[in-house]
Amino acid sequence: MSDDSEKTPLIFCDDGMEDDHIQSRATLRVQRPVYQTEELNEVTTYEYRQPNIATALKNKCGSFKPKECFQNAVPILKWLPNYKFKQNIMGDIFSGITVATMHIPQGMAYAFLGNLPPIVGIYMAFFPVLVYFIFGTSRHVSMGTFAVVCLMTGKTVSQYSADEDVVNATAVISHHYTPIQVATTVTFTVAIIQMIMYIFRLGIITTLLSETLVNAFTCASALHVVVSQLKDLLGLTLPRRKGIFSLVNTLYDVCSVVSQGNVAAIIISAIFVVIMVINNEVLKPLLAKKTKIPVPIELVAVAIGTAISYGMNLKENYGVNIVGYIPTGLPNPDVPIFSLIPSIIVDSFIITMVSYTITMSMALIVAQKDHYEVDSNQELLALSFSNCFGSFFSCMPITASLSRTMIQQAVGGVTQIASVVSCFILLFVLLWIGPLFENLPKCVLASIIIVALKSMILQFLSLKKYWNLSKWDGLVWIVTFFTTTIVSIDYGLLAGIIVSLLSIFIQGQKCYTCLLGVLPSTDLYLDIERYKGIQELSGIKIFHYSGSLNFASRSAFKSLLFKKTGFEPDVLYAKRNEEMELNQYSTSSEEVDLVSECIILDFTALTYVDPSGVETLRSLLDSYLSINVTMYICGCSGPVFETFKRCDRYQKNNNKFMIFPTVHDAVLYSQAVTNTKSK
The missing domain is CATH 3.30.750.24 (STAS domain)
Structure with a gap:
């Protein structure tokens, strides 16, 4: 034959x-x-391929071009010389102004999630963003605060920090680290992990976080954020809950003392929530047909809330909690607490995974719309440098925001010059305008957070879609959501990854x-x-x-x-x-x-x-x-x-x-x- x-x-x-x-x-x-x-x-003269590591390394090294490598590591050297000034500058300016108006209320609100002063949120929209402008490859993502990442950082801050008046300090917090010290150390550790991932080209590791897992995790984390804001919405004084079952325990605490809520805070919260919901659901779609620039409802809420609080003296007359002292000027650079790194390395790794996955998801979404490429490993380098720089200036880990990113693109932003414009506006806030918000009621910031998380909470409805598409995806969603919600954020993410890998293995065997x-x-x-x-x-x-x-x-x-x-x-x-x-x-x-x-x-x-x-x-x-x-x-x-x-x-x-x-x-x-x- x-x-x-x-x-x-x-x-x-x-x-x-x-x-x-x-x-x-x-x-x-x-x-x-x-x-x-x-x-x-x-x-057909088939060519057999034998695995040869030496040959692969030789080919890789032979193609090394120092100039091209340097330009890839610093993307601004590629796109800035080709920037079309006349065509794009006005779009970037308007986009930067619009995003800056969103940074102010969101930054102040989300800083509270990290158990930090509200000015920290403005720092995060200034210092790291300037570095990302140089090293980032996405043209549209708006870097800064993100609710879930700030909440996860806040969990670590509350675990390892102590206020000045703490008397019963445990062995874990015997050094009396301040919240800022813990937060900046977390940011620095995240930067180190991101640099290691960049060196070893481990951007692919985030594929462990599937779309289903991220959807369930962010939805459950949003619930944690909402529950954490109930005390400010209702004007309650509650003990700080830590560890597993913190959400359940916090809900129990709220239900136990809900009758002691501050009536003024409840009324203010209800009014601002209703106004912002009406704006987002009714006025915003109508205005979108006439103009791309949205009404900065969050900034309007901050301004009105501050004016009402100042005029009616809400703190003295009605006992409404306010933001309090806001420093002016730029923060003095400070070195993170390096001895704390071994204790927070696990928490920092989880924050790194979540932050990078969300940032890359946002970057890919907007890049697909405008038909350009985003380098996943270069984004690791950009985030690493940004967080490292920010860690010396009182910043938490930065992440891309979906709402700000979509606005930055929709208003006409073309490049990261829009972020630079936003930074210059925020510089005025840091230097002079910040103290004007000292009388802002905390319940207004809590209202802003609750309304902003509406879309993330409604992700619960996507369970039906995932279940119909794949029972395994549905199981991953259910396990991730309920473990994150009931047990804790850390265990929820771990459980989701384990079930995802288990589903891959079992389906691979079938x-x-x-x-x-x-x-x-x-x-x-x-x-x-x-x-x-x-x-x-x-x-x-x-x-x-x-x-x-x-x-x-x-x-x-x-x-x-x-x-x-x-x-x-x-x-x-x-x-x-x-x-x-x-x-x-x-x-x-x-x-x-x-x-x-x-x-x-x-x-x-x-x-x-x-x-x-x-x-x-x-x-x-x-x-x-x-x-x-x-x-x-x-x-x-x-x-x-x-x-x-x-x-x-x-x-x-x-x-x-x-x-x-x-x-x-x-x-x-x-x-x-x-x-x-x-x-």
């Missing part, structure tokens, strides 16, 4: 088909020899398999359970396997093969011996056909095979040959075929795999061998 002149011609012809829908289709007619894969490789039959007069082999017009070939079982074949999946592969084909070598061997014994006492000359003559393994969808998988196939080959059954392999990809050949070099067994390029080649070869034997 190795001589090309003796190979069976391969002819496909569908002239006999009379269906009206396919009469107009051209008839396919192909004639070529039947090939084994190795023979086809010789004809590979798609089927038996194939042939569509008459064609070379098309299809699933016999799904296609009713398919015929099984006499004496041949064609087993299709989709997935990987390795040490972890080899047992499942054998079980599926035996179940689908019905031929398990040990069982058939015992059955054959039993039949042979019966035939010795039988007067009939007929022999019972116990097994199929040939099993063909269709590996067109085999993604990977390791030496353990090859050894499993070799064991099957030997077992089938012992009961007079041939086993062929077909449809291997180049890397899979090369793995078979490498394993063959170390195998002393004379039984070699017969590998064909297509199922049809293997079928025709098997039929030719059968016909030869019958003669």
Whole structure:
């Protein structure tokens, strides 16, 4: 069968088909020899690829270009010289002004989530953003505060910091770290982790956080944020809850003292929530039809709330809590507490994962709209430098904000020059305007946070979509959401990752398999359970396997093969011996056909095979040959075929795999061998 002149011609012809829908289709007619894969490789001069680390490193180093590498590390050197000033500057200016008006209320509000003074939120919109302007690759993301990340940082701050008047300090906080010191140390640690990820090109690690997991996690975290703001919304004084079940305990505390709420704070909160909801749901869509610039309702709320508080003296007359002292000027640079890093490394790693995943998600969304590329690893470098710089100036870890990013793009922002414009406006707030907000009621900031998180809380409705698309995705969502909500944010993220990996592993073990039959007069082999017009070939079982074949999946592969084909070598061997014994006492000359003559393994969808998988196939080959059954392999990809050949070099067994390029080649070869034997 190795001589090309003796190979069976391969002819496909569908002239006999009379269906009206396919009469107009051209008839396919192909004639070529039947090939084994190795023979086809010789004809086509196949180039074998041997894994060689030294060659790969040599090629990588040979392509190194210092100038290009430096420009990639500092993207501003690429895009700023090509900036179209006349076309883009006005859009960037208006966008920067609009985003700055959002930074002020959001920064002040989200700083409270981190258990820090409100001015910290303005610092975060100034110092790190200037660094991201130089090193970032996204043109539109608005860096600064983000509710979930600020809340996670606040959890660590509350755990390791102590106020000046703390008397019963535990061993953990015996050094009396201030909240600012803990927060800046977290930011510095996050910067270190991001730099390590950049050096080792570990941006791909965030793929562990799937869309389903992030959706559930952010939704549950938003609930944590809402519950944390209940005390300010209702004007209550509550103990600070830490550790697991903090949300449940906080709700219990709120319910216990809700009757003691401050009536003035409750009325103010209700009024501002209603006004902002009406603006977002009614006025904003109407104005969007006439102008791209939205009403800065949060800034308006801050201004009105401050004016009312100052005019009515809410703190003295009604006991409403206000923001209090806001310093002017830029903060003095301070070094993080390096001795605290080992204690907060785990929390910082979780914050890094969440922050980077959310930032990249925002960056990719806006980049897709404007058709440009975002470098995931360069973003790690940009975030690392930004957080490192910010950690010396009282900043928490920065993250991209969805609302600010969408506004920055919608208003007409084209590049990160919009962020620089925003920074200059915020500089005036830091130097002169900040103290004007000292009388701002905290319940107004809490109202801003609650309304801003509406879309994140409504993500709960997406559970139905994920459940309908995939039960595994639905399970990941449910576990992540409820563990994050009931237990804690850290355990919720960990539980979500574990369930996600478990789902991948289990689904990887449940590979798609089927038996194939042939569509008459064609070379098309299809699933016999799904296609009713398919015929099984006499004496041949064609087993299709989709997935990987390795040490972890080899047992499942054998079980599926035996179940689908019905031929398990040990069982058939015992059955054959039993039949042979019966035939010795039988007067009939007929022999019972116990097994199929040939099993063909269709590996067109085999993604990977390791030496353990090859050894499993070799064991099957030997077992089938012992009961007079041939086993062929077909449809291997180049890397899979090369793995078979490498394993063959170390195998002393004379039984070699017969590998064909297509199922049809293997079928025709098997039929030719059968016909030869019958003669």
